[in-house]
Amino acid sequence: MRNIMAASVFALLAGCAVGPDYERPQVDLPQTWPTKAGIDQSTAAVSDRWWTVFGDPQLDMLVEEALAHNRDLLSAGQRVLEARAQARVADTYLMPVVSGNVSADKSKSSLAGSFPPPPGVARTTNNYRATLDVSWEIDLFGRYRRDSESALARFFEQEAAQEALRLSLAAQVCEQYFALLALDEREAVTRRTLESRRETVELFRKRLAAGVIPSYVLYQAQAEEAVVRSQLAQIRQARELQESALAVLLGRSPRHILEGAVARGSPAGTADITVPAGIPSELLLRRPDLRQAEQNLIAANAQIGAVKAQIFPAITLTGFYGSESTALSQLFTGPAGVYQFAAAIAQPIFTGGRNIYGVHAAEARQQLSLLSYQNAVASAFREVRDALSIYGGSREILDAESQRLGALETTYNEITKRYEGGVANRLEVLDTERQLLEAQLNRVDAQRNSRTAVAGLFKALGGGWTPPPAEENAAATQ
Secondary structure, three states: OHHHHHHHHHHHHHHOOOOOOOOOOOOOOOOOOOOOOOOOEEOOOEOOOHHHHHOOHHHHHHHHHHHHHOHHHHHHHHHHHHHHHHHHHHHHOOOOEEEEEEEEEEEEOOOOOOOOOOOOOOOEEEEEEEEEEEEEEEOOOOHHHHHHHHHHHHHHHHHHHHHHHHHHHHHHHHHHHHHHHHHHHHHHHHHHHHHHHHHHHHHHHHHHHOOOOOHHHHHHHHHHHHHHHHHHHHHHHHHHHHHHHHHHHOOOOHHHHHHOOOOOOOOOOOOOOOEEOOOOHHHHHHOHHHHHHHHHHHHHHHHHHHHHHHHOOEEEEEEEEEEEEOOHHHOOOHHHEEEEEEEEEEOOOOOOOHHHHHHHHHHHHHHHHHHHHHHHHHHHHHHHHHHHHHHHHHHHHHHHHHHHHHHHHHHHHHHHHHHHOOOOOHHHHHHHHHHHHHHHHHHHHHHHHHHHHHHHHHHHHOOOEOOOOHHHHHHHHO
16 A cells, blocks of 8 residues: 555656646748759768768868867867756756765863753763765656756757857868868969960060060050959968968967968869758758757746746655764664654745746746747748759859850960961950950859858758658658
């Protein structure tokens, strides 16, 4: 009978927790990803190390370096450890507190006082005590269970925040690395153009000395050469700034930032990424920032119950067991044994509405967290839509700029031959050369934007993906 009563009590304690239980909010999600122009769909799998699709081992090394040494990411890792410890601290409030207490005291009574010791009683007495103390607040209304639920959600929130920072960091490294490669290519193109302009200036200087051309033709060539020199200086300056910014992102030391350079490789090309067919859009909810927002909502939801439980009675069990004796040699003998068991119930009667207003505040925080979660989901799908559009547009722009560059290269070759044959004038050559330089630089920028768009697409989709099982694909098509 006693066992049945104990089991009933524990079942009651386990099942009674005030406050709302968490349910994921309903969100109106699209069934599948939209098909954008220029983006085919396939079931190609991409691992979580999505940056390897660019085929650049040097980029892979830089991303891994950033993930291992970036100080912001390391700080996020420490916040995860802190949240994990706080979650374990919250769990301890569900268990009894047991402590040991050992004391010894010696006292002497006054014979001239109000209560002198009776005859035959020693004035000096010793007292020794050793007890095992136990205190346990029964979580009848789920206050500490809700606190534990909230703390666990905060731990998962910090884990998701760390993963979101990891995803963002990898994308930033890729973007800055591609910008650095683009600046290298811009410098190479501009340097070749500058050499051509210098050769032209030297040629015109000789022709002017021979009286073949007027002086203003030479001055015009010198001005064109100065323009390219200015562009080259600006590119070098931008490259230095980009290199130092990337070094900081990689988590390098101040000495390496000041003295070191960032090694560059050569991407295999502009990666063609496909959005997998058959993968539902609900998988976007796995994005770490969305998981972070949802865990924040879970924690706020649990806090409603934790605050509401303070309105109800608190039941505390206390007790001790041990020994007490006036002689140390008899402390642990049978006659010295002592124990005590007590139960207390505390019910708030008047707090000026503190607890009620606390519940209202917790409910308002939960609604704020709900709105933040809904806004985060909407923003995530907007980012995916924008990323798909940017990716598709960047591919079209790259194709157009490549065709424009090819056409201008052919035009420049033909106009140069006509100038050497005396059919075209130098102004036509300079104008075509200026257009060719612009087209070369635009093509470099278009290629950088196309690569950056790939990184942005992975970031928007929450990283890599794995195609669904074959049976799920079959079911989806039925």
